[in-house]
Amino acid sequence: MKYRVSDEGYYGNFGGAYIPEMLHPNVEELRERYLDIISTPSFQKSFHDLLKDFVGRPTPLFLAKRLSAQYGASIYLKREDLCHTGAHKVNNTIGQILVARALGKNKIIAETGAGQHGVATATVCALMGMDCIVYMGKHDMERQKPNVERMRILGAKVVPALSGSMTLKDATNEAMRHWINNPTDTHYIIGSVVGPHPYPDMVARFQSVISQEIKAQLTTEIGNPYPDYVIACVGGGSNAAGAFYHFIEEEQVTLIGAEAAGKGVDSGESAATTVLGKPGVLHGSKTLLMQTEDGQVIEPYSISAGLDYPGIGPMHAHLFETERAQFLSITDEEAMQAGIALSRLEGIIPAIETAHALAALDKISFDKDDVVVINLSGRGDKDLDTYIKWGKY
Amino acid sequence: MKNRLISLFEKKSHKILSIFYTAGFPGKHDTIRIAKILEEAGADIIEIGIPFSDPVADGPTIQASNKVALDAGMTLPLLLEQVKEIRKQVKLPIVLMGYLNPVMQYGVERFIKDAKAAGADGLILPDLPVNEFQKFYQKSMEEVGLCMSFLISPTTSEERIRMIDSLSSGFVYAVSASSTTGTKGSFNPDQIAYFERLAALQMKNPHLIGFGIHDHSTFTQACQYAPGAIIGSAFIAMLEKSADLEKDIHTFVTSLKKEK
Numbered sequence: 001m002k003y004r005v006s007d008e009g010y011y012g013n014f015g016g017a018y019i020p021e022m023l024h025p026n027v028e029e030l031r032e033r034y035l036d037i038i039s040t041p042s043f044q045k046s047f048h049d050l051l052k053d054f055v056g057r058p059t060p061l062f063l064a065k066r067l068s069a070q071y072g073a074s075i076y077l078k079r080e081d082l083c084h085t086g087a088h089k090v091n092n093t094i095g096q097i098l099v100a101r102a103l104g105k106n107k108i109i110a111e112t113g114a115g116q117h118g119v120a121t122a123t124v125c126a127l128m129g130m131d132c133i134v135y136m137g138k139h140d141m142e143r144q145k146p147n148v149e150r151m152r153i154l155g156a157k158v159v160p161a162l163s164g165s166m167t168l169k170d171a172t173n174e175a176m177r178h179w180i181n182n183p184t185d186t187h188y189i190i191g192s193v194v195g196p197h198p199y200p201d202m203v204a205r206f207q208s209v210i211s212q213e214i215k216a217q218l219t220t221e222i223g224n225p226y227p228d229y230v231i232a233c234v235g236g237g238s239n240a241a242g243a244f245y246h247f248i249e250e251e252q253v254t255l256i257g258a259e260a261a262g263k264g265v266d267s268g269e270s271a272a273t274t275v276l277g278k279p280g281v282l283h284g285s286k287t288l289l290m291q292t293e294d295g296q297v298i299e300p301y302s303i304s305a306g307l308d309y310p311g312i313g314p315m316h317a318h319l320f321e322t323e324r325a326q327f328l329s330i331t332d333e334e335a336m337q338a339g340i341a342l343s344r345l346e347g348i349i350p351a352i353e354t355a356h357a358l359a360a361l362d363k364i365s366f367d368k369d370d371v372v373v374i375n376l377s378g379r380g381d382k383d384l385d386t387y388i389k390w391g392k393y
Numbered sequence: 394m395k396n397r398l399i400s401l402f403e404k405k406s407h408k409i410l411s412i413f414y415t416a417g418f419p420g421k422h423d424t425i426r427i428a429k430i431l432e433e434a435g436a437d438i439i440e441i442g443i444p445f446s447d448p449v450a451d452g453p454t455i456q457a458s459n460k461v462a463l464d465a466g467m468t469l470p471l472l473l474e475q476v477k478e479i480r481k482q483v484k485l486p487i488v489l490m491g492y493l494n495p496v497m498q499y500g501v502e503r504f505i506k507d508a509k510a511a512g513a514d515g516l517i518l519p520d521l522p523v524n525e526f527q528k529f530y531q532k533s534m535e536e537v538g539l540c541m542s543f544l545i546s547p548t549t550s551e552e553r554i555r556m557i558d559s560l561s562s563g564f565v566y567a568v569s570a571s572s573t574t575g576t577k578g579s580f581n582p583d584q585i586a587y588f589e590r591l592a593a594l595q596m597k598n599p600h601l602i603g604f605g606i607h608d609h610s611t612f613t614q615a616c617q618y619a620p621g622a623i624i625g626s627a628f629i630a631m632l633e634k635s636a637d638l639e640k641d642i643h644t645f646v647t648s649l650k651k652e653k
């Protein structure tokens with residue numbers, strides 16, 4: 001199990017819990033209890049019942065015939081876009097709200113970039129009758145207006161993060177500050193496999209339902225649980241972590257993460273962390289981080305608000321360092337074209353985050369009997385404005 | 394030469410005033426001038442903050458000062474140069490406080506050596522895990538003679554306070570409330586009870602109370618329960634408005650220390 005988190009919370013050289021003392025009791029309580037909580041039969045039952053009846057799982061594994069014909073391989077789409085709220089994010093928020101309840105917390109905070117995690121959090125808070133505050137960069141609130149209103153309709157309070165560049169990293173800072181100031185009754189639902197241990201592992205476990213289902217579905221479909229490739233986009237890395245999870249120890253499965261190159265990795269406007277990042281500490285974990293020589297975090301850029309983060313989860317930093325997974329850089333333009341291509345070939349308009357994973361197909365040469373699974377992490381409804389502004393369709 | 398923090402705590406155990414400010418704020422080179430004025434005005438310890446782009450434990454005032462300093466081009470190597478300059482003229486203990494990432498990029502071991510060589514006496518790295526310190530850095534800090542202060546907060550258990558006290562040297566940094574920096578208002582009964590509890594613990598190190606100390610009344614009150622206290626946001630807010638640093642810093646320090 002060389003790719004799993006260690007007892008101390010590390011993935012190889014990455015991970016850990018680099019937090020100020022004021023956060024220690026909360027994070028430590030979570031660390032001590034999360035495995036016990038999530039392994040109880042009652043938790044597992046609530047979690048799986050909600051995934052089934054509320055989220056709509058299992059999500060289909062769809063053989064995309066026209067796409068397959070184009071690339072000369074069998075390409076399956078794992079339809080996380082069909083999850084309630086439109087993306088994989090809800091798998092994690094269902095899990096964490098149940099953990100919060102088990103910990104006796106009745107207030108929830110979250111950060112959000114594109115607003116998908118914010119909406120997924122607001123949704124489960126409504127479901128459970130818990131107070132919900134979502135921090136969102138002021139800049140992102142402007143670019144993702146419909147999601148801001150969805151959160152408000154669901155009863156959440158959306159608080160603009162006004163510090164720094166007013167995007168996802170600043171929203172995360174604000175959520176952490178809120179947690180420092182409200183240490184007893186509040187649980188922080190982090191939206192990706194980032195943050196101090198145990199968050200990366202806990203979020204990966206909740207998202208691992210994706211690869212668990214893929215294995216079962218592929219077995220039915222082709223008589224073999226293991227595909228040749230699993231491809232997913234990587235912002236913080238939660239949908240990729242979920243799609244990779246049960247394949248990580250199976251080295252015959254090639255794992256590919258698609259990162260946002262923005263306007264190009266050398267353009268100064270990019271979010272391709274494995275190319276541009278160095279080991280550093282942000283938001284409580286040691287991981288690859290885009291930063292200056294002086295250790296100041298660099299503002300990332302991507303056309304997709306959900307990939308606009310200066311780091312990746314420590315698990316992915318480790319998969320990169322050990323070369324267990326490959327990471328490809330996809331530009332805005334490549335992603336947008338891949339998004340349109342999927343719409344035309346298969347009748348599915350993907351989220352722009354997800355479109356980065358689809359664009360990776362152009363960078364790989366497949367054998368004709370290769371079985372490829374692309375994690376279709378979300379749907380493009382929230383991105384219509386961006387598609388319209390881009391305009392080339 | 395003996396560590397200046399250790400010497401200070403040997404001589405003084407009451408009303409120790411430690412002032413925190415961000416390096417490179419309000420102007421890139423004000424770091425040096427402010428230290429000199431603080432010594433003249435009667436501060437006991439100078440804590441200089443290493444600016445960082447993402448200061449998660451800080452409230453708006455210190456966040457803003459970090460941003461101003463970084464925008465002006467403040468860096469950790471420049472700060473170490475400034476500390477060297479300060480040390481030529483100032484005898485007070487100097488503590489450098491900052492988030493781990495800039496220090497990690499500089500190289501923690503290299504930073505320990507260079508900070509000491511520049512004339513610093515102590516470090517505070519709030520997001521450095523204590524076990525990592527113990528495993529990797531405690532020995533080199535002891536060898537060069539730098540003190541390390543870890544934070545405790547009202548939610549820290551007694552057992553953990555004991556452990557943190559045993560790993561700290563110079564002083565323990567007692568955060569006054571479960572909060573980020575820069576809160577205002579007077580102390581509530583829970584905080585007073587926490588101060589009393591700390592005083593009764595008889596830690597190995599003296600402790601200084603910080604966060605939320607912002608005027609004469611909160612400073613005096615904190616000093617009833619601890620050897621001293623740390624003021625940051627209130628001082629930085631004053632710097633931000635000041636048209637005459639010399640005069641305003643003197644007024645600020647004098648007003649804190651005046652006896653009624």
Ligand SMILES: Cc1ncc(COP(=O)(O)O)c(C=O)c1O
Pocket residue numbers: 087088113114115116117191192193233234235236237238239240305306307351353354377378379
């Ligand atoms: C549809 C979709 N995919 C991917 C991401 C990126 O997050 P992660 O890398 O954690 O899966 C987001 C984030 O908002 C998203 O909305």
